Amino acid sequence: MYSLDNTQSLENEYNAAKKLGIDAELADKVNFPFKIKKALKFKNQAQFNPLKFLRAISEKLTIYENTTALDITEENSVVTKDGIEIKANKIVVAKHYPFLNTPGYYFMKMHQERSYVIALENAQDVNGMYIGVDKNSYSFRNYKNLLLLGGIAQRTGENEEGGAYNKLRKVAKEFYPNSVEKYHWSAQDCMTLDSIPYIGHYSSKTPNIYVETGFKKWRMTSSMAAAMIISDMILENENEFSEIFSPGRFNISTAIKMLLMIL
Template sequence: MSEKSIWSESVSGKMRSSLGENIRTNTVIIGGGMAGILTAYFLVQAGVPCVVVEADRIGSGQTKNTTAKVTSQHGLIYEKLLQSEGLEKAKQYARANQEAIERYRNLAGILKNDVEWRDCSSYLYTRQDTKKLQREFEAAQKLGIQAELTEKTSLPFEVKQALEFKRQGQIHPLKFLYSIAENITVYEKTKVKCVEEHVVKTDSGEIYAKHIVFACHYPFQNRPGYYFLRMHQERSYVLAIKSGGILEGVYYGIDEDGVSLRQWGEYLLLGGGSHRTGKKICGNPYEYLTHVADEYWPGCPEAARWSAQDCMTLDKIPYIGQYSRSRPYWYVATGFQKWGMTGSMVSAMILSDLICKRKSKYAEVFSPLRFHMQTSVGPFFNESGHAAAGLMKQAAGAPEEKLEALRPGQGGTIEQGGRKYGAYKDESGKVYKISVRCPHLGCQLQWNEVEKSWDCPCHGSRFDYRGRRLNEPAQEDIGCHILDIRTGSD
């Protein structure tokens, strides 16, 4: 069974060279995902010299793991925005995301390659309480969003109510990304080690630039900005099944056990199982999605399964704009929640406007320099509490397992010589032992049984069982010591 997304399995992009020398340019963009490539595309269109640096390959981060719904319907967001931000900023948010959809639609129409754009409606649905949908509908009306309540959907089960947003879309994310990146200078396999003032230092050369954009999912530069105190990360899971049915539109369930759904050709994508990265969960999200698939699409074989990681901000609004007041020439795009397609396009719109010295219609609501007492203080202390708990666990928490008690395929925290380690035993009996201390800021890693990884509950860094980095903000691997307990040798 594939552990890659169905997008990765269906298309591949051309190889790009690494940096290899020191260069100068107007703008350097860190991150070759949708946000970074779109920003570069708009800058090139405006005649601004720019380059993109990517630690791996174009689209190898979160872009390949999206379900690629292009929608301004971001869960139950608009009633909350009206309450926390007021009418004008809520309108900015709604209009920015509506314009993002139109930009995708227009670009898909002019690109030479078929990027599989499909116009469709987007639905929130509930099988339980309709009151939340009613309030979200009223909020959407106030903001001028074309929406209506309905009980009719193409889902194979009854819903109490659904909220339909019209003129939304879906796309093949990698086909689109590769197509718009064709005429952009991208250096792949070029890992950024640090950024100092106007210099981006990589493992294969330095880049001096007037403007620097952090479009790398999670802004790894801790100071200034302190984004690690202003966000957390969440995991979510996707199952693709081969289904003969037709699902009109894209769907997002607002109930606790609701699932996300969209169709791609003969495949149906089911998403769900969200939880904070590093949180120990009960049950297997893939098993739950398989149960849903078996119940409503019996006999349909599984084609792929994969997971994604999302940055979640304090007030549920992305951080897009100036990185910090002390670095007016640095910019950031992060915190898209679970709506990376429109978040990426909005980022490209705002950041290209700022770099080109054009007035942005939407910069205020997304500004990373904001701090709202009412909506941010509680979440800020919650994030601080998670970090403190992770550090305390590292300092004083008891180990979870005994090395000799680990079963094949099992991992856990052990103690040896007065120090704690993370250990994983493979099916052949080899044990992979790593430091359980996250190299980012020192929190204790938590074993993720579902994905066989070590995850940080503080800031969301992840590592495979060999200690190899999977997700930022950590910028380095963890050393691994391999033991063969059958022979007692290293």
């Protein structure tokens, strides 16, 4: 994590990491084409291919593709686009965005944001994975012979005239004038009212339906936390984190007030 001017937030994060026993250190210099004020380094991290990871953890599962779920009945049946009903004792809605508006009212408790990435050849090896803590900062990491440059986060729908990729391309030419763009893509994720994911019962009225959403572009790690929490809930095991992530932490009136503040 790096900053061009906000060192206090990194120092607070460093102190918190030390209290938790996480191996971290503060640095004044990283392998960037520009100067930074401060960076917080976490050692022994892993960068891995999410598709290979998904393949390994799903080997014992039966997966049905092209089976869009449209509804869940009161009898705990998932209704597909072809009218087929799939009965289950427990149902986990692990979609990008929960598709049942009521109960739950997730459309009042979340909005969506998009960010952009371009993959560059002939760019610098940054020797790590970096994310900026300042507003309008960028992320950097290498994959094989490519540098992935990300940024330009914005609320979904606010890029009506386009131009987000061009902004990144301009930055790329400034930082790495000899680089060549090979690929570009965007990421979109759900943002909760308090930046903490919703993990647990879909609502107080659906004891056999669970949800995990609102990962704020940190799905790779947060989904693993969600898997452990929901597994414990289904098995009726105690989990000390379930209350923190509970979707029921907001009532409707609170959600309306906070939604209006966001808008």
